[in-house]
Amino acid sequence: MLYTVLINVMPLKDLLDPQGKAVLGGLKNLQINNVKDIRIGKHISLQIEAGDEAEAKNVADIAASKLLANPVMEYYEINVIANS
Amino acid sequence: MLYTVLINVMPLKDLLDPQGKAVLGGLKNLQINNVKDIRIGKHISLQIEAGDEAEAKNVADIAASKLLANPVMEYYEINVIANS
Numbered sequence A, B: 001m002l003y004t005v006l007i008n009v010m011p012l013k014d015l016l017d018p019q020g021k022a023v024l025g026g027l028k029n030l031q032i033n034n035v036k037d038i039r040i041g042k043h044i045s046l047q048i049e050a051g052d053e054a055e056a057k058n059v060a061d062i063a064a065s066k067l068l069a070n071p072v073m074e075y076y077e078i079n080v081i082a083n084s
Helices: A018-029 A053-068 B018-029 B053-068
Strands: A002-011 A035-049 A074-082 B002-011 B035-049 B074-082
Touching (some): A002 A053, A002 B035, A018 A035, A035 A053, A053 A074, B002 B053, B035 B053, B053 B074
Antiparallel strands (some): A002 A035
16 A cells, blocks of 8 residues: 655754844845744655555665664654555 | 644655655665555744734745745645644
8 A cells, every 4th residue: 555654854952053144134035024933944745655554664764773763863754644 | 822833845746756755765775564655744843923823824825825835836834833
């Protein structure tokens, strides 16, 4: 069965996010002043062929830890969605 | 009140996603073969000061359409989370 797995890779909470700070400056230039903080990461959507949801999540976890996220600077969260 | 707003900016479904294709090749090199497709976009978390949820969503929508997403190549979806 084909599962859609969504992974969010975000900069660790304690680290400065220079990309977010730059976008915050850009919003101020557009006169949008009620945004107080921005953090920017990656949103990754995978189609995984697996026997069940746990197996799909396991494959996504291996992919995220080995390739998609850099654990020194980033953390990730995984959501599995069963395709209808 | 401070709202957490999550925006996902993804490449349009009809467009090729070269970054996703590259990562798919990387996974194959790691012997992870049951991933069939990958699309990679941005996950943006904003802290927005607003009177209510609709106002927070409206600010996020303006920010996304003016700065965060390129409508020629990307679409976005917005989720508002009320902070406790």
